[in-house]
Amino acid sequence: MVEPQRLITPEIAERYDVSIHTVTKTWSAHPAWPAPVDRRGRYKEYAAEDVSAFVRDHVDRQAVALEPRRLYTAQQLEDAGIGIKASTIRADLSRSRKPDQPRRWPEPDDTSDGVNRWTGETVTTALTARRGYRKTADDA
Structure with a gap:
């Protein structure tokens, strides 16, 4: 065609x-x-x-290359340039949702010391599933 x-x-x-x-x-x-x-x-x-x-x-937004096993706070993710503000991540986590509604942001991989942290792998998966994000050259 x-x-x-x-x-x-x-x-x-x-x-x-x-x-x-x-x-x-x-x-x-x-x-x-x-x-x-x-x-x-x-x-x-x-x-x-x-x-x-x-x-x-x-x-289109190029997904940021994050270290897959490293834990990141919401502020560290914003500073890394993922295109989502830390306050947006925190707000999404604090919203009360119905059980059948998926979150826009994944649950943290680690919550020790009361701090939410996500692995680079979790964040990369979440970002590539969102509209407007492409895989990095390393993912291709």
């Missing part, structure tokens, strides 16, 4: 597994969003290559 050279909003949303709302209200509001090259029906048409470059540069 030949890849289209131009895409409209529904095609962009499908290709990148996001909602049309994300494309029209979030991505297209970004200053680096590509200019439309034409129209197709009621939609603006964008060069597929330009959209791909935007997603690569502004949406």
